[in-house]
Amino acid sequence: MHAIEKVLARASGKREVKPGEIIQAKIDLAEVNDLYLQTIKSFYEMKGTKVWDPDKITFILDHYAPAPSIQAASNQKEMREFCKEQGIKHLFDVNEGVCHQVMVEEGLVWPGMILVATDSHTTTHGAFGALGTGVGATDLATIMLTGELWFKVPEVIKIEINGKLKSGVMAKDVILHILSKLGTDAAVYKAIEYTGETVAEMSIAERMVICNMAVEMGAKTSYIQPDEKIIAYVKERTGKTFEILKTDDDYEYAASYTFNVEDLKPQVALPHSVDNGVDIDKIKEVKVDQVFIGTCTGGRLEDIEVAARIIKNNKIHRDTRLLVIPASKEVLEKAIEKGYMTTLIKAGATFTSPGCGPCLGTHQGLLAPGEVCATTSSRNFPGRMGSTEADIYLVSPATAAAIAITGKITDPRGYIEMSGKGGEA
Ligand SMILES: CC(C)[C@H](C(=O)O)[C@@H](O)C(=O)O
Numbered sequence: 001m002h003a004i005e006k007v008l009a010r011a012s013g014k015r016e017v018k019p020g021e022i023i024q025a026k027i028d029l030a031e032v033n034d035l036y037l038q039t040i041k042s043f044y045e046m047k048g049t050k051v052w053d054p055d056k057i058t059f060i061l062d063h064y065a066p067a068p069s070i071q072a073a074s075n076q077k078e079m080r081e082f083c084k085e086q087g088i089k090h091l092f093d094v095n096e097g098v099c100h101q102v103m104v105e106e107g108l109v110w111p112g113m114i115l116v117a118t119d120s121h122t123t124t125h126g127a128f129g130a131l132g133t134g135v136g137a138t139d140l141a142t143i144m145l146t147g148e149l150w151f152k153v154p155e156v157i158k159i160e161i162n163g164k165l166k167s168g169v170m171a172k173d174v175i176l177h178i179l180s181k182l183g184t185d186a187a188v189y190k191a192i193e194y195t196g197e198t199v200a201e202m203s204i205a206e207r208m209v210i211c212n213m214a215v216e217m218g219a220k221t222s223y224i225q226p227d228e229k230i231i232a233y234v235k236e237r238t239g240k241t242f243e244i245l246k247t248d249d250d251y252e253y254a255a256s257y258t259f260n261v262e263d264l265k266p267q268v269a270l271p272h273s274v275d276n277g278v279d280i281d282k283i284k285e286v287k288v289d290q291v292f293i294g295t296c297t298g299g300r301l302e303d304i305e306v307a308a309r310i311i312k313n314n315k316i317h318r319d320t321r322l323l324v325i326p327a328s329k330e331v332l333e334k335a336i337e338k339g340y341m342t343t344l345i346k347a348g349a350t351f352t353s354p355g356c357g358p359c360l361g362t363h364q365g366l367l368a369p370g371e372v373c374a375t376t377s378s379r380n381f382p383g384r385m386g387s388t389e390a391d392i393y394l395v396s397p398a399t400a401a402a403i404a405i406t407g408k409i410t411d412p413r414g415y416i417e418m419s420g421k422g423g424e425a
């Protein structure tokens with residue numbers, strides 16, 4: 001069996017499971033974000049009174065934080081009240097940060113667990129050997145009632161990544177490249193396992209980026225075999241005991257792909273699809289109105305560090321705005337301590353509190369019709385960050401920083417000597 005199958009087998013009380021089989025699994029953590037008040041409504045519609053286990057449910061107010069509308073404020077208010085009423089202690093209120101970062105920092109993610117959330121990018125937690133997946137409100141409400149959810153055991157695709165990344169090339173470039181080759185439907189209802197020497201060298205934050213964007217290929221979940229780096233990080237954050245499960249040697253993958261990223265150039269995903277990635281040097285001059293550095297794929301400490309190192313004593317181009325939103329309060333605190341925020345603010349960056357920010361197009365810096373944005377986020381569909389007539393280019397934090405200086409799509413190589421291997425998550 002694959003390690004993911006072993007996780008599902010254990011959670012459903014079976015010795016063995018096979019791809020395609022429908023099982024009923026016990027859930028270790030159910031997570032609801034502030035877009036999903038419907039979860040509470042569905043819980044009551046299903047005649048729920050008391051949640052199955054208040055310690056295994058978490059609410060996080062991150063997508064509309066702080067509330068940009070009366071509706072959002074009211075939804076958040078109801079969520080706070082529900083948590084109080086149900087004895088749910090894990091309520092992460094506005095300013096704590098983006099769910100996929102906060103859960104990890106709070107020690108709520110560990111190898112071999114099953115985490116289900118009302119957010120598609122929950123695949124992020126494959127970086128820790130956890131089975132993370134996104135669902136809608138009624139499925140989540142079912143977990144709140146019973147502690148269980150049905151799964152179809154997914155087939156697993158192996159993506160092996162080899163080669164040392166060149167200076168100025170980051171995990172975001174790697175995943176945009178893979179997406180440009182495999183497309184957005186390469187892994188529909190399958191799991192993606194990342195392996196190979198590049199992955200082994202990647203920091204925790206970088207692994208989270210490639211696992212996060214597995215869902216952009218349709219993946220149900222993702223997986224990286226936990227190594228010492230992961231085990232040490234998790235042990236520091238959680239008192240949980242966990243067992244590292246391993247894939248059997250004779251496991252047969254549904255498909256295998258190998259990428260050599262030794263000579264990979266910085267990538268840019270052109271509007272309006274995440275699999276529109278091209279080498280940055282193929283792009284003719286594109287002027288950029290807004291640069292956004294933040295989110296669950298570009299707002300971690302090492303991302304902000306890279307941006308600060310590139311921007312240094314430069315000023316943001318006068319025709320460009322730079323928005324910086326750290327992925328969490330912890331990231332923000334560290335970025336302040338290390339002086340990165342001061343560097344960026346002195347250069348002219350606009351900074352708002354941790355959360356999803358303009359990634360979802362709801363607040364904190366939307367785009368006007370005809371505007372162009374370069375962003376470290378993960379989606380560039382029309383209307384994603386404001387007007388449907390705006391153009392969104394997906395880039396790495398290094399590329400975003402270089403663009404902020406010049407006001408146009410710019411290759412970050414030459415602006416910085418970086419190893420491509422970062423530090424903390
Ligand atoms: C909650 C939801 C609207 C959403 C998701 O499911 O991923 C959001 O986080 C996104 O990135 O599109």
Ligand code: SF4
Pocket residue numbers: 063098099100119121295296297355356359360377378
């Ligand atoms: S930062 Fe963006 S991609 Fe990540 S959870 Fe928030 S809205 Fe989704």
